Amino acid sequence: MKLSTKGRYAVMAMADLAHHSNGRPVALAEVADRQEISLSYLEQLFGRLRRGGLVSSVRGPGGGYMLAREAGEMRIADIILAVDEPIKATRCTPGSPTGCHSHKGRCLTHDLWEELGNQIYLYLSSVTLADVCERRVLGTSRMFFGSARSERPAAVAAS
Amino acid sequence: MKLSTKGRYAVMAMADLAHHSNGRPVALAEVADRQEISLSYLEQLFGRLRRGGLVSSVRGPGGGYMLAREAGEMRIADIILAVDEPIKATRCTPGSPTGCHSHKGRCLTHDLWEELGNQIYLYLSSVTLADVCERRVLGTSRMFFGSARSERPAAVAAS
């Protein structure tokens, strides 16, 4: 799972779609305008979303894109995976010559990054597009990692 | 919180330090050799780690770096924050002209990324360097996001 603005844009656009589509297809130009994303770039993203089966398209005048499923059935993780192709894991490809620097199989930190990837994936899988649209995202955490100190978490960003 | 290979290298190096230091300072050259990271690059990273108070340095022959605290008291999140400066959040700086595209205050997805950041931070705060050294990282998740479907999570990567 890769976290970049590409994925963010895709989620923003999908949220916009879910929000403004009343059964009718929505033209990308509208979305581009509302979300302030360049049209051509959106076209790129929606090409992938369509090929991933997340949206369906209607061509010609009055056409546009529609969600392929209910917003409540659309997980954020799916959207990101559709536009941000998986990319090779950390660098630890077991078997490869440079993978995890030769000796001793996996490096010490391998498990850590793997598990972190799982955490991120699980979280993004637990949130649906409907959740985002209705601002039902906060308050899901806490109390699980009870031991965490009370410091200020910085927001996430990907380069 | 930014996830890049810089942070990964830092954690690898710190783990190496925790593992091979028996009260004595460890020279960077050793770490560079074992972890296959370029020495000059490590110097850069340890400069930040030292300024962040995570390691202490001893100069001169026989010198090197030592952990400033117990490995069990060193949280992974601290290490990453020390080397990967926080960077501006998502792009949504409330009050800024371009922040979260003008109208309506925060954009719909703002809360999502914020909460994702919290999730990542909480996880990385719940793991200490000692955990990593003794491979005590797996099995902490599951059962919380019980609803997640059984798909293959891809490993995390940052550009």
Add this chain to the structure above:
DNA sequence: GCAATCCCGATTGCGCTGGTCGGATAGCCG
């Protein structure tokens, strides 16, 4: 047929990251 709209490949500008180089400073050992 015309305009709206999706579709698609090729290309580009640019920031960021990982990495290098050269040199300064500090401590140890003859």
Add this chain to the structure above:
DNA sequence: CGGCTATCCGACCAGCGCAATCGGGATTGC
């Protein structure tokens, strides 16, 4: 002192991936 080892530090660089653009083509409603 004068060299040796090591940390320290700032400037510099090169490649790459991402965000974004462009030009053109296919479809369909009116």
